[in-house]
Amino acid sequence: MSEMVQTGPRDDDEAGTDSAVAILVPRTSTTEKVLRIAVPVGMLVLGVVAWHLTVVLNGIPKYILPTPADVANSLLNDWPTLLPALWVTLRITFTALALALVGGVAMAILLVQSKWIELALFPYAVILQVTPIIAIAPLLLIYAPDTQTALLICSFLVAFFPILSNMVTGLKSVDHNLLNLYDLYGASRWQTLIYLKIPAAMPYFMAGLRIGGGLALIAAVVAEFAAGSAGEGSGLAFRLLESQYRLNIPRLFAALILLTGTGIAIFGLTSFIAWLSLHRWHESAIKREN
Amino acid sequence: MRGVSKVFSNGTLALKDMSLDVERGEFLSLLGPSGCGKSTALRIVAGLGAASSGKIDWPSSRINARGLPEGDVGFVFQEPTLMPWKTVFGNVYLPLRLTGVSKSAARERIMETLASVGLADFSEAYPRELSGGMKMRVSIARALVTRPKLLLMDEPFAALDEFTRQKLNDDVLRLWRQSGVTVIFVTHSVFESAYLSNRIVVMKARPGQVFADLPLANDGERTADYRTSEAYRVATHEVSRSLHDAIHAGGGH
Numbered sequence: 150m151s152e153m154v155q156t157g158p159r160d161d162d163e164a165g166t167d168s169a170v171a172i173l174v175p176r177t178s179t180t181e182k183v184l185r186i187a188v189p190v191g192m193l194v195l196g197v198v199a200w201h202l203t204v205v206l207n208g209i210p211k212y213i214l215p216t217p218a219d220v221a222n223s224l225l226n227d228w229p230t231l232l233p234a235l236w237v238t239l240r241i242t243f244t245a246l247a248l249a250l251v252g253g254v255a256m257a258i259l260l261v262q263s264k265w266i267e268l269a270l271f272p273y274a275v276i277l278q279v280t281p282i283i284a285i286a287p288l289l290l291i292y293a294p295d296t297q298t299a300l301l302i303c304s305f306l307v308a309f310f311p312i313l314s315n316m317v318t319g320l321k322s323v324d325h326n327l328l329n330l331y332d333l334y335g336a337s338r339w340q341t342l343i344y345l346k347i348p349a350a351m352p353y354f355m356a357g358l359r360i361g362g363g364l365a366l367i368a369a370v371v372a373e374f375a376a377g378s379a380g381e382g383s384g385l386a387f388r389l390l391e392s393q394y395r396l397n398i399p400r401l402f403a404a405l406i407l408l409t410g411t412g413i414a415i416f417g418l419t420s421f422i423a424w425l426s427l428h429r430w431h432e433s434a435i436k437r438e439n
Numbered sequence: 440m441r442g443v444s445k446v447f448s449n450g451t452l453a454l455k456d457m458s459l460d461v462e463r464g465e466f467l468s469l470l471g472p473s474g475c476g477k478s479t480a481l482r483i484v485a486g487l488g489a490a491s492s493g494k495i496d497w498p499s500s501r502i503n504a505r506g507l508p509e510g511d512v513g514f515v516f517q518e519p520t521l522m523p524w525k526t527v528f529g530n531v532y533l534p535l536r537l538t539g540v541s542k543s544a545a546r547e548r549i550m551e552t553l554a555s556v557g558l559a560d561f562s563e564a565y566p567r568e569l570s571g572g573m574k575m576r577v578s579i580a581r582a583l584v585t586r587p588k589l590l591l592m593d594e595p596f597a598a599l600d601e602f603t604r605q606k607l608n609d610d611v612l613r614l615w616r617q618s619g620v621t622v623i624f625v626t627h628s629v630f631e632s633a634y635l636s637n638r639i640v641v642m643k644a645r646p647g648q649v650f651a652d653l654p655l656a657n658d659g660e661r662t663a664d665y666r667t668s669e670a671y672r673v674a675t676h677e678v679s680r681s682l683h684d685a686i687h688a689g690g691g692h
Contacts (some may be wrong), residue, residue: 326520329487333514334537334585344536348524430523430565 215399223399224406231388231400235407238369238384241297242415245304246365252305253312253357257350258342260313261320274313282306282368286375300372300384307368308361315357319350352431355423362419366412454479455648456493459640463588466615466622468632470678471642471650472686477625480642481591484623485514513582513620515592519574521566521581527553528562531581538585545584552584555614572603576610583614590615592624596631605666608634629682633674634666641678643685650685653678 197217203209204216211219224231260267286303293299323346331341373386385404392401427433454476461467469477482488484495513534521530528549535545553559556576566574575595582590592611596604612635615622626632632639636655643650655674665671 324520326516326518327522329482330514330516330520330533331537332487333485333512334534336537340537344533345522348522351524430567432567 212396212398215402219399220402220406223397224403227400227403231385231404231407234383234385234388234404235411237297238366238373238386238408239411241300241304241369241384242366242411245301245369246308246362248301248305249308249312249361249365250358253309253361254316254354256313257316257320260317261346274310277306278310278314283371283375286372290376296376299376300369303372303375304365304368308365311360311364312354312357315353315360316350319353320346322353323349352427352433355419355427355433359416359419359423362415363412366408366415370408454483454490457649459649461621461623462638464619464621465638466612466624466636467638467640468636469623469625469640469642470627470629470632470682472644472682473627475642475644475685477642478593481593481623481625484589485512485591487514511585511588513585513587513590515575515578515582515590515595517594517597519566519571519578521574521577523566526563526565527558527569527577530566530577531562531584533581534585549584552580555583555617556580556610570603571599572607575599575603575607579607579611579614583618583620586618588621590620590622592622594625594627597627604631611635629675629678633671633678639678639681641681641685643688650688651681653681 201216201218204214215223260270282303286299289299289302290296293302327345327349328341331345336344369384370386373384374390377387377390385408388404389401389408392398392404423433457476457480459480469480471477479488483490522533525533531549531552532542532545535548536542550559550562553562556579558573558576558580561569561573566577569577578595582592596607599607608631611622611624614620622635624632624635633655639651639653639655640649641651641653642648656670
C-alpha cells in the first residue's frame with residue numbers, strides 16, 4: 150500500500166472560472182528561472198567534458214575523434230574556408246524557404262478558392278509530395294543551369310509541402326459560424342480571405358514555417374551531398390565531404406557545428422516569429438500554469 | 440416583417456409550410472424540442488441557408504443582393520463566435536468594417552455599444568481573457584453595433600450557468616426596451632422564453648411546424664421579483680403545457 154505523499158506546496162490560488170479577467174502573470178520563482186537555464190547548459194557542458202575526457206584518457210588520435218579544443222581550433226583556423234561555405238548554405242536555405250513561403254501560401258489560397266482547382270492539382274501535389282525529393286536531384290542537376298539552382302530547387306520543393314498543406318488546413322479550419330457571420334454582413338470573398346481566413350490560418354502557417362525552415366536546411370545539405378559539387382560556390386555539405394576525404398576530422402566537426410548552429414538559429418527564429426504573431430491570442434503561444 | 444411560408448428540405452423535411460408574421464418591436468421566442476427546426480427557421484430568416492420553397496417578405500427596406508435588408512439584421516450564435524486574434528473592440532468593429540466604415544468613424548458607436556452591454560472597460564481585452572458570459576456580451580454588442588431593426592438570437596445562453604444567464608436575460612430585456620429592436624429568440628427553455636418574450640411561438644418536430652402562438656404581457660420592465668410572481672408562474676405553466684402537447688403531437692412515432 151502506498152501512502153499519499155504531498156509533493157511540494159499546494160497552490161491554493163483559485164483562479165475561478167468566472168473571474169472577470171484571467172490574470173496571466175507568470176508565477177515562476179527566481180530559483181526556477183535560474184534552474185531552467187542552468188540545467189540544460191550544465192548538461193551540455195557535462196557532455197563536452199565527457200567527450201574531452203574520453204579522447205584524452207583513451208588516447209584516441211585526432212583523425213578519429215578530435216577533442217573539443219581541436220574542433221574549436223579548427224573552427225577558428227579554418228574560418229576563411231568555412232565562412233563562405235556557410236554563407237552559400239545559408240543563402241540556399243533562406244532563398245528556398247522564402248520561395249516556399251510565398252509559393253506555399255499563394256498555392257494554398259488558390260487551392261481553397263474552388264474544389265475544382267483542388268481536384269485538378271491534387272495528383273501533382275500527391276506525386277511531388279510522396280516522391281523523395283532527393284531522388285530527383287540527379288535529374289535537377291542535369292536540367293538546372295547550374296548546381297546552385299538545382300540545390301535551390303531541391304530545398305524549395307522539400308520546404309514547400311509542409312507550408313502548403315498546413316496553410317490549406319488552416320484556411321479550411323475557419324469556424325463555420327464566423328464564416329456565416331461574414332456572410333450575414335455581406336462580406337466579399339476578398340474581405341473574408343483577408344480578415345478571417347488568413348488570420349485564422351496563422352497558427353497553421355507558423356507550424357508550417359517551423360517545419361519548412363528546418364527541412365530547407367536539411368534539404369540544402371542532402372542535395373549538396375547528392376550533387377557532390379566542388380569549387381568556388383560550394384556549401385558546408387561539400388566541406389564536410391572534403392574534410393572526410395582528407396581525414397581532417399576536426400574541420401569536419403567544425404562544419405558540423407556550424408550546421409547545427411544554423412539549424413538552431415532557424416528554429417529559434419521561426420519560433421520567435423510564431424510567438425511574436427500568436428502570443429496575444431493563440432493557445433499554442435500562451436503560458437498556462439495548471 | 441411579414442414572414443411568409445417557407446418549406447425547407449434536405450432529404451428530411453426540417454420545416455413544413457411554416458408561416459409567421461412578426462410584428463415590429465416584438466420580442467418573439469421560438470420554443471420547441473430539439474429537431475423542431477427552430478434554429479433552421481432562424482437561419483433562413485438570416486439568409487444563412489436558403490429555403491427550399493417559400494420566401495421571406497421584408498417591409499420596405501433596401502434589400503441587398505442576398506435578399507436581406509442591408510445592415511438591418513443582427514445575429515447572435517449559440518457560441519460567442521469571436522475572432523480570437525482581435526480585441527473586443529476589433530470584434531465589435533467587424534460588421535462596420537465590412538461595410539466600409541473607418542475605425543475612427545466607428546469608434547464612438549462601438550464604445551457606446553460596449554458600454555450598453557457593460558464592457559466599456561474591456562475594449563482592448565482579447566476574447567481569451569474574458570469569461571463565457573462576457574464573451575456572449577461581446578457577441579451581443581457586435582450584433583447591435585449596426586443598430587439593426589431585427590435581432591436574431593440562436594440559443595445564445597444555452598451554454599452559460601444559471602446566474603450568468605439570468606443576468607444576461609435582464610440585459611437583453613433592457614436593450615430591447617431601450618432600442619425598440621425586434622427580437623426573434625430561439626430557445627429550448629420554457630422559463631427563459633416566458634421571462635423574456637411578449638410572444639412565444641411553440642414549435643413541434645418532425646416535421647417542424649408552428650404548434651401554438653401564445654401572446655404574453657411584457658413591457659420589458661421585469662423586476663427582480665417577477666421570477667417568483669404569480670403571473671410568471673401562470674405563464675410558465677401555460678407555456679410548459681403547450682410545449683408538452685407539442686412534443687406529444689409532434690412525430691407521433
